[in-house]
Amino acid sequence: MNTNSFHHAFRVDQSICVGCTHCMRVCPTQAIRVRNGKAQVMPERCIDCGECYRVCPVHAFKINQDDLSAIRQYTITVALLPAVMTGQFPDEISTDQIYQAIHSLGFTHVFEVEQSVDFLKEQIQTYTQQHDNKPLISSFCPAVVRLIQVRFPSLTGHIIRIKAPHDLTAELVKNELKAKGFNEQEIGIFYITPCAAKIAAVKSPVGEDKSVINGVINMDSFYDRIMAQIKKGIARNPAIQRTHLTPAAITWSLTNGEVQHARGRALAIDGIRNVNDFLEKIENEEITDVDFLELRACDESCAGGILCHANRFLTAERLRSRAAASAKEDIEYGLTGKNNPEATLFLQTKMTTGPIDPRPIKLDNDLPNALKKLERIRELMCFMPGFDCGACGAPDCHALAEDIVQKRSNISDCIFMQHTSLINRDHAQRIIFKIWGEEALNKDCSKKGAKNEGS
Structure with a gap:
């Protein structure tokens, strides 16, 4: 990697x-x-x-995303669709219509990401039984994985080293297409993403050298293209082939999707602030008796991804309704959701990632220098007002102190230093212009809330 x-x-x-x-x-x-x-x-x-x-x-x-035109580079084009995509559409639009519209956009194949979930579910249960470094943390959400790397590097060893469903299914799809005689070079797999973190995860995967996925497409813009095709009156194709998803697979990307299948004490936490706060408690050993953590950066998990078109609560409701319908089909037709033995054996060779390395923010690579800088930050904090107003261009006073020590800012950037006579009014004005721009304090009636807003 x-x-x-x-x-x-x-x-x-x-x-x-x-x-x-x-x-x-x-x-x-x-x-x-x-x-x-x-x-x-x-x-x-x-x-x-x-x-x-x-x-x-x-x-x-x-x-920064791949354009849909990138599929033209390949003979065989695969749309890798998360189940949350089907939850974007109103109830009167069927999954078959969605698939048909995607085919009309130029894709030769459509697969849902969650078809590897039933395999993944069993592997995670086995993994948790074999590893004692509790709590074990799901690797499903790439934003959470990166948060741990950057802010909680001591917890990277707790992340489960098993690939997420989009990676596993992409591996499975490419293998199946190659078995049918297609060359790897002519197969293009494009993941339709509900969030930006998964774009980053595909472009520079954690624990891997390269992703098998060839491109990532913004779900929000893709939704608009699908709707445009449906409004054109795309004919329904009764012969369209879709992989049956179990209820567990359909709801996997929602909050509680993983913990309902976990063993021991398992907690599901969504929202990046909530995740951040909980990880602080884990790192400080304030919470110690948890076996498994499902952590998702977005509220309502993938249903609340920033690239989703629909309301997250309605999306979650639609997916749960689809899961309920799937459960009835399982009973009626005796479906088990098990992968075939060949697929299971193949996925077992592809499921693990390499080590997940910490990426801590260091004050200095040299430990003695880092300690000196830390002490300097503490000294500077004695002079900071502690208002965390952000007027200096940093998120809070501590961040400004760190920027000063790292020579990215000056203590005079704090406008409250006028009180100590360290800077005069003219100097303070120059600082404001440097941080906020020379027109920041000019009258502007077009700004938000002003009388000519948006003009």
Whole structure:
């Protein structure tokens, strides 16, 4: 695995950003600063959780994604569809219609990601029995995995080293197509993602050199294309082939999707703030009697992904309804959801990842220097007002102190230093212009909430 690269799915459109600090305040790893009136992302801290994208009032955060036209490079094109995609559509649109519309967009095959879940479920149960470093943490959510690498490096050894469903199913699909005589070079597998973290996970996978997935497509824009095809009156094809998913597979990406099959004491936590707070308690050994943790960065898990089109609660409801219908089919037709023996044997050779390495934010690679810098930060905090107002362009006073020690900022960036006579009014104004831009304090009636908003 190339540990020097850390692909990111986000970029800031500087022409749109107004430096409002909404993103800076919600970032769980304090990866954002405001400089010259624009948000700047510190790549070594970013985990691609998408909280910045979610709160930006002017939509300045853009997704680095693959264009649908990339499928033209391949003869055999596979749309790898998460079950949450089917939950985006109103009830009157059937799954068969969705599949047919995807085929009309140029895909030769459509597979649902969760077809490997029943295999995965058993493997995770076996893994938890064989490993004693509790709590074991699910590797399903790539934003959580990166959060642990960056903010809780001591917990990386607790992450279950088994691939997520999108990776396992991609391996299975490619193997099946190769068995049918297709060359690997002519097979293109494209994952339809509900979040940005999975774009990053495919482009620079943790614990692997390279993903078997060839491209990642934004679910929100893909939804629009599917709806456009359906509105054109795409004919329903009664012969369309779909893999049957069990109830467990359909709800796997929702909150509690994993813990309901876990053994011992298992907890499901969603929302990046909740996850962050809980991991702090785990790291500090305030909580010690947990066997398994299902941690998801988004509220309602993948149903709440930033690239989902529909309301997360309605999506979750639709998936649970689909799961209930699937359970009836299981009983009526005697379906078991078991993978065939050949598929199981193949997946067993592909299911594990390599070591998941910590990526801690270090004050210095040299330990004595790092300790000196830590002490300097503590000294600086004696002078900081502790308001955490963000006017300095850092998320809080401690972050500013760290930036000062790392020579990214100056103590005079804190406008409250005027009180100590360290800076005068003119100097303070120059600092404000440096952080927020020269027009930041000018009258602007087009800003949000003003009388000419949006004009």
